[in-house]
Amino acid sequence: MGRSPCCDKVGLKKGPWTPEEDQKLLAYIEEHGHGSWRALPAKAGLQRCGKSCRLRWTNYLRPDIKRGKFTLQEEQTIIQLHALLGNRWSAIATHLPKRTDNEIKNYWNTHLKKRLVKMGIDPVTHKPKNDTLLSNDGQSKNAANLSHMAQWESARLEAEARLVRQSKLRSNSFQNSSFASQEFTTTSPSSPLNKPVVGPPRCLDVLKAWNGVWTKPMNEITATGLDLEESPTSTLGYFDQNAPHISTQGINGGNSTVLFEFVGNSSGSSEGGIMNNEESEEDWKGFGNSSTGQLLEYKDGINENSVSFTSGLQDLTMPMDNTWTAESLRSNAEQISPGNFVETFTDLLLSSNSGDGGLSENGTESDNGEGGGGGNASENCEDNKNYWNSIFNLVNNSSPSDSAMF
DNA sequence: AAGACTATCAACCGCGACCTA
């Protein structure tokens, strides 16, 4: 069937919105909710098409939008999610509170993609340009798993979208009541007023692990607070950022989800490791000579039996069997001196960020070798390997890996 | 100072999915 025009284009205004138009749209939605976007412009007295109104509201006027540069944490989340989901900006935005898909898309295209390219990583596949590393390391299996994971998460996201839609329908009668009473706790940028998603955001299990990285001091890892009572394959459980925890589940006995959270008294971080923009940029530029961060290199990747890291001072090998429990994590965590896991993980992920940061082409600003990554080809290869390994690590440790798919 | 170039991001376009009759 053919696509019908969203509106009569004759006489409709296009281009940048004026403050007056914004005011009209805002006032109308505050009073009536948006209802049908198609009908809204006429009712609100706007010479715009409904689509334009929806976009303006969704990407700019909505009160629950956070503006300004992205924090380091947000950057990390975007990269991780993009590795899993690809250009599914709306899905990615679901996990970035108060950010719109459009904003994330723009940020990816103008910043993050370039950084990955400079790292020698294909921003589309997130694979090193020379991905023989993977096969050489016997990690093609992991790559396949990741691919499956992405597919699986995609299916889940779609199912979630349906649920949200259904929820929306059920609550439609709710819509036109008081605007002021609307909850703006939704984290979905695609969930404006007509999507009363209340409560913490639904979150990928992967992101639980990932978010956790930023929310809890290493030494606060505990074996308590296991909150994955819900099925690991269910996304109906909410991730509570205020309830960081470490979770283990029936490892090898069916479910092998292991979520652990370290973290973050990052230098320059404020609450929960969230940094302001300048600080974020500083981190991008400065890791490698971080005085507070301690290098923790994901050294050996994942193999059959263990996962190994190298801290600045010592090696740490975590068993990949059912002995990798909360307790073991905690005790192993204690092996790592109280450095900042956030930074080290960031280093791990982005340690080849020489081009964009403070490391000059010739490496003159690289005053140390460990985290700078601005070195030779072999170092870059190692960094790329680490980058991808970090993703594998997250996926493998937090995936609902025990679904039949895996 | 001025023109060229680059980066950023708001906004638009077109497609596909979904819903309803």
Add this chain to the structure above:
DNA sequence: ATAGGTCGCGGTTGATAGTCT
């Protein structure tokens, strides 16, 4: 089953600001 209508998503464009030469 099908057609029409609506909405949301992802790709792209274009205006503007900033930087470089």
